[in-house]
Amino acid sequence: MTDFSVIGKPIAMIDAAGKTTGAGKYTDDLSVPGMLVGRILHSPYPHARIKRIDTSRAEKLEGVVAVAIGKDAPNTYGILPVGHDEHALALDKVRYVGDNVACVAAVDEATADRALELIDVEYEVLPAYFDPEESMKAETDLIHDNKPHNLEKDYHHVFGDPDKGFAEADCVAEARFVAGEVTHAAMEPHSTLASFEIDSQTGKPGRLIVWSSTQVPYYLQHKLSLVLDVPMAQIRVIKPLVGGGFGGKSEVIPLEIIAAIAARKARAPVKITYTREEVFWAHRGRPRTLIDLKTGVKRDGSITAVKARVMQDGGAYCSYGVVTILYSGALLGALYDIPNIQYDGYRVLTNKPACGAMRGHGTVNVRFAFESQLDELAARINLDPAEIRRRNLLKAPCVTVNGLRVQSYGLPECIEKTIERSGWRDRKGKLGKGRGLGIACSHYVSGAANSIIRSDMPHSTVNIKIDRDGGVVVYTGASEIGQGSDTMTAQIAAETLGCSLGRIRIVAADTDLTPIDIGSYSSRVTFMAGNATLRAAVEVKKQIASAAARKMGCTADDLVFRDDLVVRKKLAGESHAATLVSAAVPSEASVSERVEGQILRGSLQQKRKDEGPKDSMSFEEAVVAAIDFHGTLTGTGSYAPPAEARGGKHKGGGVGPSPAYSYSAQVAEVSVDEGTGEVTVHKVWAAHDCGRALNPVSVEGQIIGSVWMGMGQALTEEMVWKDGMLMNPGLLEYRSPSSVESPEVEPIIVESIDPEGPFGAKECSEGSLAATIPAIANAIFDAVGVRMHESPFTPERVLAALRAKKNAKPINLTDGVDPTNPARFREHGGSLWFKGKGPERHALDPSRLAAPLEAGGDD
Amino acid sequence: MKKELIELRVNGRAYELALEPCTLLLDALRLDLQLTGSKRGCDDSSCGSCTVQVDGIPMLSCTMLAASCEGQEITTIEGVCEHGSLAAIQKAYGDWGGAQCGFCTPGFIMTVKHLLRANPDPTDAEIRGALSGNLCRCTGYNQMYQAIKAAIVAEQKGVARASSPAR
Secondary structure, rough: OOOOOOOOOOOOOOHHHHHHOOOOOOHHHHOOOOEEEEEEEOOOOOOEEEEEEEEEHHHHOOOOOEEEEHHHHHHHHOOOOHHEOOOOOOEEEEEOOOOOOEEEEEEEEEHHHHHOOOOOOEEEEOOOOOOHHHHHOOOOOOOOOOOOHHHEEEEEEEOOHHHHHHHOOOOOEEEEEEEOOOOOOOOOOOEEEEEEEOOOOOOOOOEEEEEOOOOOOOHHHHHHHHHHHOOOHEEEEOOOOOOOOOOOOOOHHHHHHHHHHHHHHHOOOEEHHHHHHHHHOOOOOOOOEEEEEEEEEOOOEEEEEEEEEEEEEOOOOOOOOOHHHHHHHOOOEEEEOOOOEEEEEEEEEOOOOOOOOOOOOOHHHHHHHHHHHHHHHHHHHHOOOOHHOOOOOOOEEEEEOOOOEEEOOOOHHHHHHHHHHOOOHOOOOOOOOOOOEEEEEEEOOOOOOOOOOOOOOOOOOEEEEEOOOOEEEEOOOOOOOOOOOHHHHHHHHHHOOOOOOOHHHEEOOOOOOOEEEOOOOOHHHHHHHHHHHHHHHHHHHHHHHHHHHHOOOOOOEEEEEOOOOOEEEHHOOOOHHHHHHHHHHHHHHHHHOOOOHHHHHHHHHHHHHHOOOOOOEHHHHHHHHHHHHHHHOEEEEEEEHHHHHHHOOOOOOOOOOOOEEEEEEEEEEEEEEOOOEEEEEEEEEEEEEEEOOOOHHHHHHHHHHHHHHHHHHHHHHOEEEEEOOEEOOOOOOOOOHHHHHEEEEEEEEEEOHHHHHHHHHHOOHHHHHHHHHHHHHHHHHHHOOOOOOOOOOOOHHHHHHHHOOOOOOOOOOOOOOOOOOOOOOOOOHHHHHOOOOOOOOOOOOOHHHHHOOOOOOOO | OEEEEEEEEEOOOEEEEOOOOOOEHHHHHHHHHOOOOOOOOOOOOOOOOOOEEEEEEEEEEHOHHHHHHOOOEEOHHHHHOEOEEEOOOHHHHHHHOOOOOOOOHHHHHHHHHHHHHHHHOHHHHHHHHHOOOOOOOOOOOHHHHHHHHHHHHHHOOOOOOOOOOOO
């Protein structure tokens, strides 16, 4: 049945008006009486021991209320139970430029900033590691003492028989791919407001209330409890509007805990909002990844084996790293039918900000390598790049060689639709010099089947309460971060209950009010919180149906709930729509003369006496009947992924399995300026299998947004490091594409209707990102015949590849540049440099010549 | 720094504020007037989230002194609603997915309002050009173009509500 009244309709997000009028409140828009402003002192060194911190001068400054340091909250924490390696404020060591050392709570920002300058910290600078391959050779001065060779974690998986697979192959390709480091750069800088309530019994600070820009209020509550040594029940986390996450707010960012520590010490509410530069230092984005990939195919295009050695430059802390490196391997499977896989993954620590989860977590960079190599193999065996992908389709439903269960599989249709819409067959290879088409595919989980906190608790729970007025309140822990979580919840509740969307109110992401939900990440919300909502609504509906059936003298099964009406099925029958229309007329009249509470009840009873059993009831009448009958009208639903979907038993097998996978196929059209190396993306056709599109406008928005973000990573975005210093900590320098650099994206929705998704829905927000980068790389190959092995495909890199192809001498742009007279290049300042606190500069650096004794460091 | 009395006209009302001469317009709006619709997305005029109109011209309030706006008419996102209802562009942004997380939206709407006043029927290239000073990380801009076109149609029809996306 595809006849729905609320879902599948392009409706505006239910919270859109708050966003377009400025009335909606994000964390930094909040204030409470007596609120102080917190500012954080960051480490200027990439690796150093803290020998002494003296905060006395800062504390004496007028307007400073408290200065918090590491020993105010010495407990370690980390987002993963296996990775508790962080202190909110450094205790003995700093591990990256930007690591958190102290926090000042003061009456205003200017005072807090002045106080930061007055904190004296004595560091003993240690040798630092910036390159993962070098870092793995370390014997001494380890970043974490319990991690030999600075190796956070390595995994070695073999599925099938890769050696035999390669022996069977007719054509084998092998290459190293490098994907640059990128970050979320969500428009809203992280912000947290922490406030302690005074306990009426003890008269002392009691419960902690935290408003924070988080994707997972529950994890924040958990980590706050850990670090502050306060029971979780004494902490309330509220998520106001969140201005984008993309994974950057899916883990506990230091400021979220530091604000609470500062509030406790200052005995006053403290709000900390990162500057944009601090957001870049806080990072937790997608790690720079080195991928050594080998793929074998037969002459007919079928893949015989894949071998991947993946190394991620994880930064100074574990963060989500263990999960990231596992995703990189696990999701080699579940897209194509690959019989033999060998995976060696290394997550390496370096003295840079920690990398974490970012849209397409762990899968994106490996997908870039794999899809590029598959394209190369297609060219070598003289097969159409779209065709080679079709020859390796899974035969769903199935379980892949690495234990991933695939049910709905819309990839064949995605490929078909993209090549049809893009005119692939007619246009490929015929666009003239410097212009080309490229195709690539990708997939992603609809939520992880295993939560990072090992337990059997449901991943989502939703409560629904309906009152006599027919208003439906849905309590969900799912976090709206701009992706449309609240709207999805409202749509599913309204569709299931057969009521109008206007009746639904969403109370979300407040740990006091809403049941535990493990948040908005790994694209889990529609599938998991959606299923929980569906189940809660079904439970409530059953109660309404049993009461309504009694009144109407039929069985509950005879009732249809739709368009604010409860109608007997025999009436609904074939002329369903017509009946509804005619039945809706009297109900509209009854709505218009609606009165509250007892009067309504009285008049309804009178009406029933007059009319006897009826063939239809309004939603409100049915609700009143149900409350009269049951005493209350509430329902609860929860969702936990089924055991069959939870993956293999091998070590690390818990990451990768999902109850359902989304699929994407994309064609990109690009042109390459062979003189400058500049790549322009003209259009991307992106087909995405999202199961069922509950809200097509939102789904298209997510597809376009994913493609766009992938294009940013493909062409311009990169975090550039120099000796542990970030060279581009600003939105202009990071080069997030503006409207003039952004192509048209044609989203194509493919609906495979998943058997377990709510109304058949799956993920739609992340899966499309990974295909964009290789689609563009493959289009560049089609346009100018060079294979890009390193992203982003900047003009320098494209030009270098073009010159290498022609055996021309590479251009070294820094040749002959005098660092004492940087006429051509202006090194990015950044406030840390500006304040003279950066690590040691080049011997000929002007700042060093001016103040020869100032430079720090004793290496 | 010693505070001085400054008179600001914001959304048609006059406010007398005691501000340090170095106070940024964005801080005066957000902290002193509690008009938090204008957002701080960066600190260096690179993102456009703080865009307000000063005498009808979109300006970045994060790098502008409040004192420099004395005697000028400042319009923020809070001043865009018409008679308590959404303006056509606000409705269209909601209907067409022009706003996802919504953080950049106020800045975009201030920019688009100016574009449509100066050029009621812009070409695609003109729309792209006008929006290029504002950054969005969610939408990839495509649905904003649809929203802007829907708003133009709605304005031309003289109806307050933009047509809903039909398909």
